[in-house]
Amino acid sequence: MQRILFFDCFSGISGDMTVGALLDLGIDQEQFLNEMKKLQVDGYKLEIKKSTKKGITGTDFHVILTHHHHDDEDHHHHDHRNLHDVERIIDESELKDHVKVMSKKIFRLVAEAEAKIHGKPLEEVHFHEVGAMDSIVDIVGTAICMDLLEVDEVYASPLHVGTGFVHCAHGVFPVPAPATLEILKGVPVYNKGIETELVTPTGAAIVKAFSDGFGDIPAMEIHKIGYGLGKKDLEIPNVLRVCLGEKKTKKIVL
Numbered sequence: 001m002q003r004i005l006f007f008d009c010f011s012g013i014s015g016d017m018t019v020g021a022l023l024d025l026g027i028d029q030e031q032f033l034n035e036m037k038k039l040q041v042d043g044y045k046l047e048i049k050k051s052t053k054k055g056i057t058g059t060d061f062h063v064i065l066t067h068h069h070h071d072d073e074d075h076h077h078h079d080h081r082n083l084h085d086v087e088r089i090i091d092e093s094e095l096k097d098h099v100k101v102m103s104k105k106i107f108r109l110v111a112e113a114e115a116k117i118h119g120k121p122l123e124e125v126h127f128h129e130v131g132a133m134d135s136i137v138d139i140v141g142t143a144i145c146m147d148l149l150e151v152d153e154v155y156a157s158p159l160h161v162g163t164g165f166v167h168c169a170h171g172v173f174p175v176p177a178p179a180t181l182e183i184l185k186g187v188p189v190y191n192k193g194i195e196t197e198l199v200t201p202t203g204a205a206i207v208k209a210f211s212d213g214f215g216d217i218p219a220m221e222i223h224k225i226g227y228g229l230g231k232k233d234l235e236i237p238n239v240l241r242v243c244l245g246e247k248k249t250k251k252i253v254l
Contacts, residue, residue, distance in 0.1 A: 001246040004220045005149065007156035007207055008241035012198025014230060015138025017240040018206050020061035021228030022145035023048060025244050035144045036137070038094040043067060044133050051229055054237035058227025061141070063134035080126045083111040086136065095140065102143040102209065109205040113182035118170070135202050142206050149244065155218050156211045158188035159204070164195035180204045188214050194234060220245040 007013065007021075023032065029048060036046070047062040081089075086107050090100050114125045127135070146154075161176045161184075168177060175197045176184065183204040191198075222245040230238035 001248065002152040003150065004218060004245055004247050005146075005151040005154045006217050006220070006243040006245075007154070007211070008217070008243065009157050009159045009199070009207065011230065011234070011236055011238050011240065012160050012162060012200075013203035013207055013240050014200040015135060015142065015202040015206065016061045016063065017228040017230050018203065019138055019141040019145060019228065020048075020059040021226045021240045021242040022142065022149065023061060024059035024226030024228060025149065025224045025242060026226075027145055027148050031148065032141075032144060035095070035099075035148070036141060038096075039089070039137075039140055040093050041089060041133070041136070044137055046137070053227075053229050053233075053239050056227055056237045056239055058229045058239055060229040063137045065133055082124070082126050083107060083122060086127065089136065090140070095144070096147060099140065099143045099147050102146065103140045106139045106143070106202075106205045106209045109183055109208055110179065110201050113179040113201065113205075116182055117178045138202055139206065146210060151244070153212050153218075153247070154210045155213050155215070156207050157216070158190055158214060159184065159199050159207070160194075161189045161191050162194050162196050162198035163191045164197075166197040176204075177201060183208055194236065196232060196234065217243065218247070220247055 023029065033046070043066055045064050045066060047064055049060050050057060051060045087104055090103050111122055111125050115122045118125065164175045165172050166175050166177055176199055177197065179201045180199055183201060187208060222243045224244040226242045228240040230240070232238040
């Protein structure tokens with residue numbers, strides 16, 4: 001039987017929501033934290049707790065930056081990494097090879113989108129929102145969770161992207177942010193008039209990197225359901241729902 005994971009993105013998707021939802025499936029937190037230590041970077045601590053959004057109980061995954069930098073130059077370097085910097089951090093870590101590959105794949109999707117939007121060569125793209133430590137932790141944390149879950153197939157619903165405008169490092173951008181929309185080429189999206197950014201570039205890259213297809217929930221027997229809590233208070237629950245189960249093969253009766 002094949003293990004299937006389904007991302008139900010009725011309130012969008014972000015990096016922290018993804019890690020929270022996957023942990024909420026019942027991943028051993030101590031095992032997860034031990035794997036995270038293999039990233040071998042400091043400047044952050046993790047807060048993982050159960051909480052509720054609009055009556056739905058789930059896991060809130062929060063990366064708290066501690067900013068223990070030695071000087072201003074080092075601080076600047078940590079806030080403005082390019083793809084090579086991020087890939088070097090991942091490559092030099094003790095993470096599993098598969099986790100390294102998937103983490104770099106997600107970062108490259110974001111970098112390629114940013115490069116196209118801003119008209120720069122890939123090596124000149126500096127991550128601001130995405131290169132910050134919290135996004136590195138979100139992306140690597142997602143890859144670790146997916147490795148621990150050992151799923152065979154991954155699917156996702158169409159993405160609820162939101163509308164309006166968002167303040168970015170480069171100014172005020174329409175929602176979805178240009179990089180997000182670039183990443184989501186070929187992915188079904190929609191909006192219901194909620195004026196906020198529901199899908200972040202990190203969230204878009206995660207679901208694009210892992211999903212084998214997009215649409216309605218596939219025929220599956222659901223065993224576990226997880227909810228990852230977002231940080232926004234909206235008219236709908238700001239949560240990401242994930243369903244873990246098995247694809248059943250039909251028995252032929254002769």
